Amino acid sequence: MKLRAKLTVFSILIIALAITACCIFVVSFARENTLKQITEAGLAQYDSFYQALESRNLSDGEGFTPLAYRSYLQYQFRSVEDCQEFVFQTGEDMLVNNSGIDPDALLKNGSAVNAKQIGNSSSGVQYFTKTVGTTTVFVASDTIAVGQTKYRVSLVRDVSEETRGINDLAMKCALTGLAVTAAAAALIFLLIYQSLKPIRRLRSGAAELAHGRYESRIPAGGRDELSELAADFNGMADAIEASMDELREKTERQQTFINDLSHEMKTPVTSILLCAETLIGRKVPAETLNRSLERIYDQGVWLERLSQKLSTLVMLQGDIPLRQESVSKLLEAVETGTADALRESRMELLIDCRMDTLVMDFDLLRSALVNLVENARRAGEPGQSIEIHAYDDRIEVTDHGRGIPKEEIARVTEPFYTVDRSRSKKNGGAGLGLALVRQIAVSHGARLAIDSTPGRGTTMRLIFDQGKR
Amino acid sequence: MAKNRILIVEDDNGIAESVGLNLELSGYDYLIIDDGLAAAEHLSGDHSFDLALLDILLPGLDGFALMEYMQKYNIPALYLTAKTDVPSRVRGLRGGAEDYVVKPFSMLELLARIEKILDRAGKLNKVLRYRDITIDTEQRTVVKSGETVPLQPLEFDLLVKLVKFKNCTLPRERLLNEIWGIDFAGGTRTVDIHVAHLRKKLELENAIQPVTKIGYRLED
Numbered sequence: 141m142k143l144r145a146k147l148t149v150f151s152i153l154i155i156a157l158a159i160t161a162c163c164i165f166v167v168s169f170a171r172e173n174t175l176k177q178i179t180e181a182g183l184a185q186y187d188s189f190y191q192a193l194e195s196r197n198l199s200d201g202e203g204f205t206p207l208a209y210r211s212y213l214q215y216q217f218r219s220v221e222d223c224q225e226f227v228f229q230t231g232e233d234m235l236v237n238n239s240g241i242d243p244d245a246l247l248k249n250g251s252a253v254n255a256k257q258i259g260n261s262s263s264g265v266q267y268f269t270k271t272v273g274t275t276t277v278f279v280a281s282d283t284i285a286v287g288q289t290k291y292r293v294s295l296v297r298d299v300s301e302e303t304r305g306i307n308d309l310a311m312k313c314a315l316t317g318l319a320v321t322a323a324a325a326a327l328i329f330l331l332i333y334q335s336l337k338p339i340r341r342l343r344s345g346a347a348e349l350a351h352g353r354y355e356s357r358i359p360a361g362g363r364d365e366l367s368e369l370a371a372d373f374n375g376m377a378d379a380i381e382a383s384m385d386e387l388r389e390k391t392e393r394q395q396t397f398i399n400d401l402s403h404e405m406k407t408p409v410t411s412i413l414l415c416a417e418t419l420i421g422r423k424v425p426a427e428t429l430n431r432s433l434e435r436i437y438d439q440g441v442w443l444e445r446l447s448q449k450l451s452t453l454v455m456l457q458g459d460i461p462l463r464q465e466s467v468s469k470l471l472e473a474v475e476t477g478t479a480d481a482l483r484e485s486r487m488e489l490l491i492d493c494r495m496d497t498l499v500m501d502f503d504l505l506r507s508a509l510v511n512l513v514e515n516a517r518r519a520g521e522p523g524q525s526i527e528i529h530a531y532d533d534r535i536e537v538t539d540h541g542r543g544i545p546k547e548e549i550a551r552v553t554e555p556f557y558t559v560d561r562s563r564s565k566k567n568g569g570a571g572l573g574l575a576l577v578r579q580i581a582v583s584h585g586a587r588l589a590i591d592s593t594p595g596r597g598t599t600m601r602l603i604f605d606q607g608k609r
Numbered sequence: 610m611a612k613n614r615i616l617i618v619e620d621d622n623g624i625a626e627s628v629g630l631n632l633e634l635s636g637y638d639y640l641i642i643d644d645g646l647a648a649a650e651h652l653s654g655d656h657s658f659d660l661a662l663l664d665i666l667l668p669g670l671d672g673f674a675l676m677e678y679m680q681k682y683n684i685p686a687l688y689l690t691a692k693t694d695v696p697s698r699v700r701g702l703r704g705g706a707e708d709y710v711v712k713p714f715s716m717l718e719l720l721a722r723i724e725k726i727l728d729r730a731g732k733l734n735k736v737l738r739y740r741d742i743t744i745d746t747e748q749r750t751v752v753k754s755g756e757t758v759p760l761q762p763l764e765f766d767l768l769v770k771l772v773k774f775k776n777c778t779l780p781r782e783r784l785l786n787e788i789w790g791i792d793f794a795g796g797t798r799t800v801d802i803h804v805a806h807l808r809k810k811l812e813l814e815n816a817i818q819p820v821t822k823i824g825y826r827l828e829d
Contacts, residue, residue, distance in 0.1 A: 399694075406691035407621050410713035414627035417716050421778040421820075422634055423828055435623045 143339075147332045152325045159321055163313035171306045175269060178278050178299050183261050185222065186280040186295045190265075192220045193284065193293060200287025210235065213286070227294040239296035243279050246270055246296070269299065276303040338366035342373055354381040400556035405446070408439035449572045452507070453555075456579040465502050467495040467530050473502075474509040474528070481514065486522040489513065495530040498604065500584055508580040511573045512537040512600045519543070519598060534603045543594040553578040553588060577602075613727055613734070614638040616661040618648045618675060619689065620668055624712075628662065628689075631716045634776040637723075645670030649678050656682035659732045660723060663706075665690040665697065676704045685730050687722065689714070717777060724773065739772045739827070742811060751811070758810055763788060767803050771817065771827040780824040800824075 141149075196216055201209040217228045217236045227243055228236040252270055260266055267280040281294035341358050348356040357377060358370045415432040418424060424432070471491050482489055498505075509528070516526045519541030527538045544552060555575040577600075578588045585606040592598040615637050619625040625641045632639045640658075642648040646669030661684050665672035672688055679686040687708040688701045701709045707726045710719060727733040737744040743752045749765055751758045760768065766788045770779065781797040789799065804825055808814050818826050 402693075403691045406712045407624065410691070411621065411623035411627065413713045414624060414631070414716060418627060418631055421717070421826070422631070422776050423826070424630070424634075428630060432627070435627075439623065 144332055144336050148325070148329050151328045151332075152321065155324045155328075156317075156321045159317040163310070163317050167306065167310040167313055170309050171303075174302050174306055178269065178297075178302055179267065182278045182280050182295055182297055183265060183267060186265055186267075186282075187261075187263060189220060189222060189226060189295065190282060190284070190293060193217065196220070198286045200289075213291075225295055225297045227296055228291060229294075230289060230291045235291070239298075241277060241296045241298075243281060243294045243296050246272065246277060246279055271303075275300045335364075335366075338362070338364075338370055342366070342370055345370075345373060345377070349377055349380065354384050397555055401450070404556050405443065408442050411439045412436050446572065449576055452504075453572070453576060453579055456504075456576075456583050460501050460504065460583050462499045462501055462584065464497050465500050467498050467535070468493045470498075470500070470502060470506055470509070471528055471530065473506045474513060477506065477510045478513045478517070481517060482526070485517055485520075487517055487520060488525040490525055490527045492528065493530045495532075495535070504580050505584065508577045508602070509535065509537065511577050515539075515573060515600070516541065516598070533605050534601050536599055536601045538597065538599040540597040543596055543598050544590065544592040545594055546592075549590050549592060552590065612636060612638045613659040613732060614640070614657060615723070616648070616658040616684070617641045618645065618661065618667060618672070619643065619664045620666075621664075624689075628716070628719070631720070631777075632723075635720055635774065644668050645672070645675055648675060652678050652682055656684065658682075658684045659730070660684065660726060661686040662689045662719075662723075663687070665692050665701070673700060673704055676701075676706065680705050685726050685732075687726060689719075717774070717779075717783075720774060720777070737769065737772045739775065740816070742772075744769060744772060753811055760810065761803075761806070764803055764806055764810075767800075768807055768811070771807075771825065775827040776829060778820045778823055778826045782824075784824065 193216075198213065198216055199209075201212075204212060213228070214236055217223065217226070218238075220226075223236075223238055225239045226236070227234070227239055234242075249272055252268060259268075261280075263282075265280050265282045267278070269276065269278045271277075276299050278297045278299050279294060281292060283290045284293050285291075345356060345358040354377065357374050360371055360374065361367060412435075415436050419429065419432055471493050475489055475491060478489060513526055513528070516537055516539035520526065520539050521541065524540050527536075529536045529538070553574045555572055574588070581588045581602050584602075584604065586602050586604040587606060589601040589603055590598065591601070615632055617625050617628055617632075617639055619628070619641065620643045622641070622643060625643065629639045629641055640651075642651055645667035648667075649670055661675075661679055663672040663675055663679075663686055665688060667675070672690065676686060685707045686705070687710060688706050689710050689712065690697070690701075691712045692698075693711050698709050707729070708722050710722060724733065735745065735747045737746065741754045744750075745752075746769060749762075751760055751765065751768065767784065770784060770788065781800045784800050785793060785797060789795070793799075804817060808817055813827075816827055818828055820826055
């Protein structure tokens with residue numbers, strides 16, 4: 141059952157219960173009152189009639205014939221004021237019955253209206269109220285002694301009119317109660333429907349989110365609890381959307397990296413497979429055999445270098461312990477690492493170290509600088525020099541080579557990006573070098589800044605200004 | 610009839626040379642150009658190629674741009690590329706390429722595709738020659754030293770396959786699939802029997818070399 145239906149049904153039940161209880165209370169109070177009045181009025185009239193009859197000092201019948209005595213008694217009884225509803229009898233013998241109703245029959249039949257209406261008054265009068273068929277009757281009765289004989293005097297009063305009033309009241313109460321309940325039900329339903337509207341909006345908002353539409357929001361409004369909940373919900377959606385975007389971006393970056401990597405690996409793998417296939421399937425001259433074997437070896441070495449750089453990149457994603465080390469020792473190591481290649485290209489490395497120590501991972505920073513020198517060597521011509529300056533918070537590698545076109549500078553640190561693809565491949569570059577340098581810089585709390593003028597040369601700067609010192 | 614001439618535009622000279630070597634061994638002429646722009650310039654002077662093998666990522670002009678030149682000079686072209694994504698394949702084939710071969714590829718496969726394209730373009734030599742044997746693939750006749758040698762249809766197909774892929778090792782399973790068909794129930798022994806017949810009828814005892822555990826190779 142929905143919350144809306146549940147709330148409506150229970151509210152209506154409670155209201156109906158309350159109205160019913162009210163009606164029952166009012167009706168029974170009215171009824172009690174009416175019956176009390178009936179009883180009091182009846183007893184009062186009975187008492188005054190009884191006294192009036194008693195004060196007549198009725199003769200005990202001496203000197204009367206039985207018939208005349210009977211007539212005498214009847215006459216006396218009837219001449220008492222307000223005798224219209226009274227009955228006069230002895231045993232079964234009915235002398236006078238002005239009410240037209242037999243009180244003895246009433247005693248035997250009919251149902252008592254209320255237990256309280258059966259009893260003895262202070263003067264010893266028996267009374268009760270009973271309903272027979274559609275009429276309700278009040279009866280008060282006592283005996284009166286005339287001589288040796290006991291007569292019974294009863295008041296038998298039809299009170300149907302009065303009790304019908306109670307029934308009418310009960311009916312009216314029930315009808316009014318029904319009408320009020322119906323009206324309340326309609327109002328409650330509307331109220332609940334209206335106040336649960338934000339919940340439906342919340343629900344559809346949550347469903348949108350569940351279906352992956354992270355950009356959808358719940359329209360805000362109002363200042364009640366549900367509106368606050370909606371605001372919180374929107375806050376949650378904001379957070380989810382932000383982290384989803386971040387995740388998507390990260391995945392895209394990884395996907396691009398993997399695509400580039402697999403593309404980059406295909407060329408050497410193709411070359412190796414083709415050479416191997418030729419050697420297996422063809423009869424080739426000795427010269428071709430040697431060339432093919434050399435090519436397989438070269439491409440294998442290239443793949444090995446690529447995998448080494450990749451594992452360094454992966455390692456750099458973690459935290460690397462850094463230590464205070466001497467910068468001049470670092471630059472010496474860079475010089476040793478690049479000497480052979482530079483000699484071969486007939487280039488010179490000039491080192492200017494004005495920096496004492498730096499917090500670093502010696503091997504990583506060395507490989508970053510070797511990479512930068514290697515790039516500078518590839519960009520330059522034989523006879524040129526490459527300079528390393530270390531001062532303040534930076535280490536710079538400057539060459540006087542080709543330079544990088546302005547629009548390419550931002551992209552050269554992307555993995556696998558090379559400005560001049562075929563030339564860089566001939567020089568043995570995989571397009572990972574600068575990506576690696578940048579990553580190493582980041583793990584040292586540094587950044588890589590590139591200044592370049594095509595035709596004039598390039599300066600690559602590692603600037604250690606991002607904390608972690 | 611002259612040899613088929615094939616243009617290779619590929620910037621990795623390792624791959625280009627391997628492909629060229631294999632083409633040469635299979636009886637094709639070839640020319641390697643390692644730059645898209647250079648290839649386009651070369652075509653304006655010399656465009657008598659029967660087929661072009663194009664890489665897509667090239668310095669100068671990329672392979673998609675080169676396709677226009679190929680169509681201008683009516684040279685059927687085949688892409689030879691590391692780009693495996695579907696949009697590139699579709700773009701390549703829609704752009705007019707005859708085929709799209711993804712690296713790494715097998716040389717035997719490439720040779721088979723080259724042959725298909727040349728055949729479709731009507732540029733394939735109908736007459737094959739091997740030493741003193743002349744094979745007319747249209748008439749399905751074999752002449753050795755001026756005398757016609759009668760061959761069974763399957764023997765003829767086998768001979769054509771061996772000559773077309775001369776200097777290449779042809780696996781038994783491949784021969785079985787391509788000549789007898791995938792559904793053929795017989796074993797690879799069938800290939801051996803037909804090779805034996807060919808050797809005897811055409812005196813090719815030394816030319817058709819068995820390659821241990823793999824298959825056969827017709828050597829020059």
